[in-house]
Amino acid sequence: MVTMAKVWRLSDSFHGLPRVENFVLTEEELPSLSSKDVLIGAVYLSLDPYFRVFSSGKNLPGEQVGRVLDSKSAEYPVGSLVCVHAGWRSHSVINVTKPRSYGTKVVKIVDVSGVSPSLWLGAAGMPGVTAFMAFHNKCHPKPGEVIVVSSAAGAVGSVVGQLAKLKGLTVIGIAGSNEKCQYIKDLGFDHAINYKMDDISSSLDTASPSGVDIYFDNVGGNISNTVNSKMKSHGRVLDCGSISTYNDDSASQGH
Numbered sequence: 001m002v003t004m005a006k007v008w009r010l011s012d013s014f015h016g017l018p019r020v021e022n023f024v025l026t027e028e029e030l031p032s033l034s035s036k037d038v039l040i041g042a043v044y045l046s047l048d049p050y051f052r053v054f055s056s057g058k059n060l061p062g063e064q065v066g067r068v069l070d071s072k073s074a075e076y077p078v079g080s081l082v083c084v085h086a087g088w089r090s091h092s093v094i095n096v097t098k099p100r101s102y103g104t105k106v107v108k109i110v111d112v113s114g115v116s117p118s119l120w121l122g123a124a125g126m127p128g129v130t131a132f133m134a135f136h137n138k139c140h141p142k143p144g145e146v147i148v149v150s151s152a153a154g155a156v157g158s159v160v161g162q163l164a165k166l167k168g169l170t171v172i173g174i175a176g177s178n179e180k181c182q183y184i185k186d187l188g189f190d191h192a193i194n195y196k197m198d199d200i201s202s203s204l205d206t207a208s209p210s211g212v213d214i215y216f217d218n219v220g221g222n223i224s225n226t227v228n229s230k231m232k233s234h235g236r237v238l239d240c241g242s243i244s245t246y247n248d249d250s251a252s253q254g255h
């Protein structure tokens, strides 16, 4: 039986903000399975900021949670839930012995009842691991310190803020709407700044008159210029990303 995959590709490279016209939905006939191949049906697709910068040619990158629909590998029986860098596509035929883009593999994931498998693309996946490793291994947090997190309602920032609360820090989040500010307050953030409505500088002075010990930066640009001006001596700035620059084709994307 022939399997047809629906595959999102780029019809045109990005210029400035991504537009619907940049994307085209195509169809692709999949090969029959060879030894160690599995047929995966997508369950959740991940949309991450790095797509804007790392998309090459017609192909979109992207991790997905999928379910094994057919298998020539005893290690991945039909019905297994997996995470795989397959791109934005409904179905994939993948050889489980071959590494994927930048070394990733087909990762079997635990199907926890009552927990959405989409978490494996968020808090339990790459964003969550990024937050955990960057916060604990690079920020050197100490209880009682003050941390500012930009893009605080995002996949990475929302986890960083919760980890910081667990570590006993005072946590200030910066987000772009009152709803997101309420969301991060509900997560336990001590302060929430709406960068589209509030004066960031005076809000930071009010939230932490003595300044900032750690800035977990996901945004870059003017927001970070303001936060950086509030850093204490020996403060730490963790440059996780600069999403405010990704749509600026003239900016250099160095990380």
Ligand SMILES: NC(=O)C1=CN([C@@H]2O[C@H](COP(=O)(O)OP(=O)(O)OC[C@H]3O[C@@H](n4cnc5c(N)ncnc54)[C@H](OP(=O)(O)O)[C@@H]3O)[C@@H](O)[C@H]2O)C=CC1
Binding pocket: 047, 048, 049, 050, 126, 127, 130, 151, 152, 153, 154, 155, 156, 157, 174, 175, 176, 177, 180, 218, 219, 223, 240, 241, 242, 243, 244, 245
């Ligand atoms: N170094 C690494 O290995 C990794 C780095 N990253 C980086 O971390 C950052 C966050 O990623 P992730 O949590 O997945 O993002 P999400 O897609 O979850 O959230 C991104 C949020 O950033 C905010 N944002 C977008 N544009 C701007 C802007 N111009 N100014 C201020 N805020 C803006 C928006 O929220 P709002 O409504 O609040 O504006 C948006 O929802 C990105 O820079 C990403 O590149 C992510 C994963 C790994």
Ligand SMILES: CCCCCC(=O)/C=C/[C@@H]1[C@@H](C/C=C\CCCC(=O)O)[C@@H](O)C[C@H]1O
Binding pocket: 049, 050, 053, 054, 061, 062, 085, 101, 102, 126, 130, 240, 241, 242, 246, 253, 254, 255
């Ligand atoms: C513009 C620089 C973005 C840096 C921050 C960021 O979001 C990093 C994310 C990495 C992500 C991207 C790296 C390579 C993508 C290659 C796409 C492909 O070939 O499939 C990945 O390494 C996990 C995040 O740490």
